[in-house]
Amino acid sequence: MINGISINYYLLLSAVLFIIGAVGVMARRNSIIIFMCIELMLNAVNLLLVAFSTLHADANGQVFVFFIMAVAAAEVAVGLAILSMIYRNVKTIDTDVLSNLKN
Amino acid sequence: MIKLIGLVPLFPLIGFLINGFFGKKMSKGLSGIIASVSILASFVLSVLIFVELNGSENKSHIVNLFSWINSGSLIIPFELLVDPLSSLFLLIITGIGFLIHVYSTGYMHDDEGFSRFFTYLNLFIFFMLLLVLGNNYLIMFVGWEGVGLCSYLLIGFWFKNTAYNNAARKAFVMNRIGDLGFLLGIILVFVTFGSISYNEIFAKAGTVSTSTITCIALLLFVGAMGKSAQIPLYTWLPDAMAGPTPVSALIHAATMVTAGIYMIVRSNIFYSISEVAADTVAIVGVITALFAATIGLFQNDIKKILAYSTVSQLGLMFLGLGVGAYSSSVFHVTTHAFFKALLFLGAGSVIHAMGGEQDIRKMGGLSGKIKITFITMMLGTIAISGLPPFSGFFSKDEILAHTYEHNKVLWILGMITSMLTAFYVFRLIFLTFFGKFRGTHEQEHHLHESPPSMTFPLIVLAILSVVGGALGLPEFWHMPNWMANNLETVIIRKNPSTLSHDTEWSLMIIAVLGAAATIYAAYAIYRQRHIIPLNEGDKMPALQKTIYNKYYVDEIYDAVIRKPLDILSEAFHKFFDIQIIDGLVNGVGAAVKGLGSGIRLIQTGNIGFYIISMVIGIVFILLLTFLI
Numbered sequence: 001m002i003n004g005i006s007i008n009y010y011l012l013l014s015a016v017l018f019i020i021g022a023v024g025v026m027a028r029r030n031s032i033i034i035f036m037c038i039e040l041m042l043n044a045v046n047l048l049l050v051a052f053s054t055l056h057a058d059a060n061g062q063v064f065v066f067f068i069m070a071v072a073a074a075e076v077a078v079g080l081a082i083l084s085m086i087y088r089n090v091k092t093i094d095t096d097v098l099s100n101l102k103n
Numbered sequence: 104m105i106k107l108i109g110l111v112p113l114f115p116l117i118g119f120l121i122n123g124f125f126g127k128k129m130s131k132g133l134s135g136i137i138a139s140v141s142i143l144a145s146f147v148l149s150v151l152i153f154v155e156l157n158g159s160e161n162k163s164h165i166v167n168l169f170s171w172i173n174s175g176s177l178i179i180p181f182e183l184l185v186d187p188l189s190s191l192f193l194l195i196i197t198g199i200g201f202l203i204h205v206y207s208t209g210y211m212h213d214d215e216g217f218s219r220f221f222t223y224l225n226l227f228i229f230f231m232l233l234l235v236l237g238n239n240y241l242i243m244f245v246g247w248e249g250v251g252l253c254s255y256l257l258i259g260f261w262f263k264n265t266a267y268n269n270a271a272r273k274a275f276v277m278n279r280i281g282d283l284g285f286l287l288g289i290i291l292v293f294v295t296f297g298s299i300s301y302n303e304i305f306a307k308a309g310t311v312s313t314s315t316i317t318c319i320a321l322l323l324f325v326g327a328m329g330k331s332a333q334i335p336l337y338t339w340l341p342d343a344m345a346g347p348t349p350v351s352a353l354i355h356a357a358t359m360v361t362a363g364i365y366m367i368v369r370s371n372i373f374y375s376i377s378e379v380a381a382d383t384v385a386i387v388g389v390i391t392a393l394f395a396a397t398i399g400l401f402q403n404d405i406k407k408i409l410a411y412s413t414v415s416q417l418g419l420m421f422l423g424l425g426v427g428a429y430s431s432s433v434f435h436v437t438t439h440a441f442f443k444a445l446l447f448l449g450a451g452s453v454i455h456a457m458g459g460e461q462d463i464r465k466m467g468g469l470s471g472k473i474k475i476t477f478i479t480m481m482l483g484t485i486a487i488s489g490l491p492p493f494s495g496f497f498s499k500d501e502i503l504a505h506t507y508e509h510n511k512v513l514w515i516l517g518m519i520t521s522m523l524t525a526f527y528v529f530r531l532i533f534l535t536f537f538g539k540f541r542g543t544h545e546q547e548h549h550l551h552e553s554p555p556s557m558t559f560p561l562i563v564l565a566i567l568s569v570v571g572g573a574l575g576l577p578e579f580w581h582m583p584n585w586m587a588n589n590l591e592t593v594i595i596r597k598n599p600s601t602l603s604h605d606t607e608w609s610l611m612i613i614a615v616l617g618a619a620a621t622i623y624a625a626y627a628i629y630r631q632r633h634i635i636p637l638n639e640g641d642k643m644p645a646l647q648k649t650i651y652n653k654y655y656v657d658e659i660y661d662a663v664i665r666k667p668l669d670i671l672s673e674a675f676h677k678f679f680d681i682q683i684i685d686g687l688v689n690g691v692g693a694a695v696k697g698l699g700s701g702i703r704l705i706q707t708g709n710i711g712f713y714i715i716s717m718v719i720g721i722v723f724i725l726l727l728t729f730l731i
Contacts, residue, residue: 022718025714026711026714026715026718027711029711034710095709095710095711096709096711098710
């Protein structure tokens with residue numbers, strides 16, 4: 001129990017968040033949306049880590065979360081830069097259109 | 104001064120590097136001077152070392168230059184050995200080498216590859232010096248391979264001519280066969296003695312079983328066969344005429360072919376222990392001597408005659424080695440170096456005067472036109488024929504006297520050889536220098552004596568050919584035999600002559616009479632009756648035709664060795680190369696290509712599809728982890 005809420009709810013919430021993220025990544029074609037969905041998946045995992053960290057009174061999990069946030073921030077910066085460059089060059093960020101590697 | 108021995112091979116190396124890198128930018132004169140001076144410096148140093156060695160008590164100096172190979176139990180320092188044998192060879196190589204360099208500056212003057220020529224010559228001398236100076240078989244082997252390489256480069260010097268290139272390749276391959284034997288010999292020496300330094304090996308030679316020694320000696324002799332042109336590996340030497348004439352002189356007199364003799368004299372202890380090996384050497388030597396001498400009888404190319412004469416003389420030297428007359432053979436190497444270099448350079452001068460003509464049937468009557476060449480060549484001819492008191496007489500006589508003591512049959516064969524030698528060299532002289540001129544008008548008009556740079560070496564060599572015999576006067580004349588005394592420390596087991604003075608006198612007289620008789624025969628045929636050898640297409644008696652065509656040895660080698668090899672290679676090419684190797688390589692390629700074109704379809708380029716595949720994959724892996 002954390003603050004009177006059962007751990008199961010935390011698990012359920014993060015699972016739902018993760019699945020929303022995963023489905024979004026798979027289903028959407030807009031690169032920015034896909035990107036946001038990836039962030040959603042990361043944060044679902046973060047939530048899980050923090051929940052278990054509190055449950056077991058172990059700070060390691062929270063340390064991990066800080067790392068993940070830092071790395072994710074860097075990743076976002078790079079990713080958005082790539083996306084803006086792609087947009088500048090091909091005037092679109094639709095993943096179906098971005099299939100030059102195929103040929 | 105002996106400590107400076109490392110400089111002797113260094114000078115030609117420096118000359119080689121300078122000419123090799125900057126030769127094209129230098130004038131011809133400078134290029135020739137650098138090459139000649141580098142050899143002259145070596146020669147001067149060699150003389151100083153020789154004098155110092157003669158005066159010192161210790162006759163064997165080992166100079167360690169640097170540690171060369173140092174790997175576990177294999178320790179080979181780069182040591183040079185200065186002893187009477189190597190210092191004598193130093194003098195021959197650098198002395199005659201220098202004269203040949205000087206001669207070349209005149210002979211090659213109009214050649215476009217002038218500096219390239221001197222580059223090769225210097226490298227040749229460098230490797231030859233390394234060969235004789237090394238204190239172990241490995242250094243000798245390095246030099247051995249090096250002179251093989253340089254002879255290839257020099258024989259094929261005029262590389263635009265395919266026939267010359269083939270001659271060069273032939274020399275290389277023939278030498279390679281011999282080299283393999285030599286290399287195996289060295290390996291066997293190392294396995295047997297655990298060392299390849301001369302002093303260590305020779306000290307232990309008596310403790311090893313005779314059969315091992317025989318193996319070593321025979322393998323080393325295979326190497327000598329290749330380098331010193333003995334049957335069955337002699338065919339490259341006559342073809343080596345393709346190179347410029349100074350090269351022939353260098354290969355035949357000062358370097359290369361003497362390497363085999365040097366190696367056997369150096370390893371004399373093996374041949375003294377193993378009678379089988381010594382007898383093999385003697386028999387191969389005498390057969391080669393006789394065989395080549397008969398071929399020489401009917402050749403018409405001035406250089407070919409001299410080439411076969413070299414093969415024949417080398418055979419005599421090996422006969423001497425085989426019967427244990429090591430110092431006599433070295434003596435003959437020395438005198439032979441004088442007169443053979445002289446004859447070749449003289450022939451070069453004749454060819455120069457004739458504007459490139461080498462066929463003695465088209466010469467004649469040159470004696471008045473090119474006096475210096477004529478006189479010097481005449482002296483060389485008398486020396487090689489073995490008439491006293493010229494140098495060839497003493498050295499040949501010494502070998503034959505030892506042979507007589509050893510085996511009468513070998514002596515008779517050796518005697519016939521030396522008589523034939525006298526015949527064909529005088530045939531050359533009579534056809535070239537006497538009678539009427541048989542060439543074209545332009546050639547007759549063009550006839551002229553060579554420049555001083557070419558006649559000077561001829562004169563020096565002629566003097567040496569005349570007086571060279573003084574190096575080894577017969578002992579029964581109660582004169583000091585300098586050669587034998589000098590080499591005393593090198594020859595480990597001596598084989599002193601036990602012949603009575605009467606026998607020696609009669610042997611000497613027989614030799615002189617024999618030579619005189621054949622010279623008279625040559626005189627009668629080619630001078631008095633003016634017989635000119637038959638032309639190419641004319642009908643000849645069967646025996647003469649066989650000999651004229653060199654016993655068809657090249658053709659036999661061609662049919663027995665080259666053709667079957669060709670057929671075998673062709674078969675291997677068709678079956679093994681095309682079917683198996685090519686099939687394997689192409690098969691692998693085709694398989695990868697096929698697989699790729701199948702899997703390629705998965706790469707749709709659609710990111711959504713990739714991500715779905717990834718998720719399915721992850722789910723699948725997770726399921727697997729839970730289920731197992």
